Amino acid sequence: MAAPRMRIQLNGESFELPDGETVAGLLTRLDLTGRRVAVELNLDIVQRSQHVATTLTEGDQVEVVHAIGGG
């Protein structure tokens, strides 16, 4: 039987993940491990040191951002 799955809002889009996935796990799935990104979960910053310990739940709003050219 497939593991239960949940839906989060990731950068404004619906995104499916296995239940209980962590922020670190999400970044691995996105191929962003070790990249310079910052994560916000339900409007709060998730510090890099907390990525492994932070578990996502159904309906979470996640933002993953990086630096681009700007003035």
Next chain:
Amino acid sequence: MSNVRSDKPFTVAGRTFQSRLLVGTGKYTDMEQTRLAIEASGAEIVTVAVRRTNLGQNPGEPNLLDVLPPDRYTILPNTAGCYDAIEAVRTCRLARELLDGHNLVKLEVLADQKTLFPNVIETLKAAETLVRDGFDVMVYTSDDPIIARQLAEIGCCAVMPLAGLIGTGLGICNPYNLQIILEESKVPVLVDAGVGTASDATIAMELGCEAVLMNSAIAHAQHPVLMAEAMKHAILAGRMAYLAGRMPKKLYASASSPLDGLIK
């Protein structure tokens, strides 16, 4: 030639810099042009924007911060594109996390897409929150001396009035307002936005600005790398002229060659 004799370094929020030119990293054709232009400008502080990561697209593409490493440049994340205080504060918090706790930010809260004029009411609100939250806030604002004063009173570490609208290259549109801001400011004043060419940067420095921040003037020049170098010299020239003190303006001529000994 690269040192302004007897000048002190540019200091903002306890950090010191040799260069008084701050540059943006937007509008370049590619990362390599960005890198070359910024190198030619001699800038030590570079602004970046914070945006959603494109998920699943070009995971191997170069990251701006690989091209402009934070151990070499002081990265100044901006809140460009934010239209209210809440968005701007969120963006600054994300930027601080992105840059491992680095707390220097450029706050800009815009009011209108056509003019990109700052919304000073939201800017004041955001500045209050950010200062309370421990950020060093360099704030983009209008050239209104009263708002500039209030932003400094809130605790912003630098006030950055526009010289002209963002991206217009119209130059120093209202030097008199800038002069009033400069005269009474207790924090560094930088011109941010409006500079179009080297002489504009020089005028800003001659007025007594501590530094100038620009992006389009370099990135949208026909030859950005050459213009970046021109700007480096323009800033130095303006700063030196400011320190030297210009001669008074006079209505009538005053001969430079002595009249004595003229042949008859």
